Amino acid sequence: MAGADIHHRTEDFRALYSGVLEGLKYFMGTTNDVMVFTSSGTGAMESAISNLFSAGDKALVVCAGKFGERWTEMTRAFGLQVQVLEAPYGDAVTPERVAEALQTDPGIRGVFVQATESSTGVSHDIEAMARAVKGTDALLIVDAITGLGTSHLDIDGWGLDVVIGGSQKAAMIPPGLAFLSLSPKAWERAEPRRSGYFYFDLLKHKKGGEKGESPWTPATSLLLGLAETLRYIRELGRENLIENAQLLAKATREAAVALDLELFAKGIPAAAVTSIRAPNGVSSNDIVKQFKTRFGSIIANGQGSMKGEIFRIAHLGYFDFADLFGVIAELEIILHSLGQKVEFGQGVRRVQQVYVEAAGSQGS
């Protein structure tokens, strides 16, 4: 790792950094400014709050799971007056509720939402929410950490003011870098400067980025990795990356249904992750544990009150059918070992069929 490192105040590094910013714009599909931070996605979420809002500002939080709850907690930590539109775990918040809240209170300055709520596996209808926000004073701030590269988000066409991503999801490198795009409407709100932020200063990062520099020492080794994966995404095509995730998600859902399992997400399911209820009388703890101990496969448990109730299979970035055949075959064995009636191959067969149908339609 040390060998792959380069110093961050050199011409080589400036070229790398500029290339990463351009690659992120391609990946996100936007001409808006893009800034990158050395932090988790939560840091980029914070920058949108601290740079664009003041204590006392009214905010609307769309909350359908653990990451929606993070928006609530964060906006409150910065003293915003927060109204929360909540949906039960597994449901999404409808865009109609957002439109209604904005009509009822035109003083709302920001709407905070997840494109995909990965704790439950649901998607929000960002396009319709953007229509509801358009023409109001509010900014639309979209946590797309698991939404980018897995769902269609037309940042410029729909008018998404802030869109946030992280390095460890569809961008396919380890965690440690976060990035976000800012619309001209959002930049207007970054002036005049507020007090109470420094590390996540958006304007400093924009100005630095224009010179190929990060204002603080950035995570150089991760940027080297990100430059590589962004090059791969450009070769593959952004749309193909998204189609891959969507097809894998579809195959996972159909395999789950073929195995008589219940999908947890209602409405539009996320393509980043599929959440599945553990069968009656079975804890998802045991399913997750057996994936790990028997096969070395990492499947996510539910978070918070969903722990033990659901398990979540991710399918973004490098994840492909070769992985999915294995995961579903493993799932069948695990369900069988936990006393469930399973015909070996019945889930895998469905994944194979989805694959062949899609490959056939591509003429191969």
Next chain:
Amino acid sequence: MAGADIHHRTEDFRALYSGVLEGLKYFMGTTNDVMVFTSSGTGAMESAISNLFSAGDKALVVCAGKFGERWTEMTRAFGLQVQVLEAPYGDAVTPERVAEALQTDPGIRGVFVQATESSTGVSHDIEAMARAVKGTDALLIVDAITGLGTSHLDIDGWGLDVVIGGSQKAAMIPPGLAFLSLSPKAWERAEPRRSGYFYFDLLKHKKGGEKGESPWTPATSLLLGLAETLRYIRELGRENLIENAQLLAKATREAAVALDLELFAKGIPAAAVTSIRAPNGVSSNDIVKQFKTRFGSIIANGQGSMKGEIFRIAHLGYFDFADLFGVIAELEIILHSLGQKVEFGQGVRRVQQVYVEAAGSQGS
């Protein structure tokens, strides 16, 4: 890099994370709580301000270079009332000035200082400053990003309230992780909770750390690297790591003098980096450039108004005599090519002598 990654909500990761926190305590030589962030060192500096101070609080900034200026800028960005004790570039601020300022204004709530100001290569007398702060209401906050592992800092014995480090210096991995220790006196100031911070929340990181968890997705690949270098530091011994940096710094200074060069730092020179004035009529830009183009060696230029005037040779972490023989030999060739009178070997010889004297005293 992806292959070396592990998921951050697993038992394996919890063991790794707990081990890193223990290893950092050993490296820093403290029993105080240690928290680690995915960020550059600037993020950890910010956490000390946002978690422990409120807008309007009086602060004293010790400023002897570019990183002192960062303290000034950051404390002001958070609305603190800032008094700056400045020293010209190359000089240090004396502890007497700190004691006097604290006596004159007992309302001062925090003293912010660099252990070593790496932009100029000077050290501050942290032990004496800690004596001046002891018994007052102020916290002593020490940026030791280049000071840890290069100078003796008795965190617990001297009563240093906050000590900040970064992964890319003596901890010897690429940038992207920062850490800090907090004294009981500092923790008292973290309660009651203020508003205006979230990502760098110290209490959340302390509570997470006790369970082997980071509250947000951490930079897992960098933590894996850090676990390795901390294991190496424990084997080597913290004191030996410091002695190595100090001996190399001494050899560098003596070689510079042997080459008729002027050292830039007055007072106690830093062991992390040695700053040297370019000879009359020579720009340090040319020296730095030739190191890079002729030998692939990275030597730092001066920052800000010192650019072109000085160059800086680092000697921390893995840096050893094998590196230093080369760097000084290269420097001799570069100075010669820039028209300076140099007898080849006269600087290298001094480095060799320092090495032999030290090796002799160790009985080898």
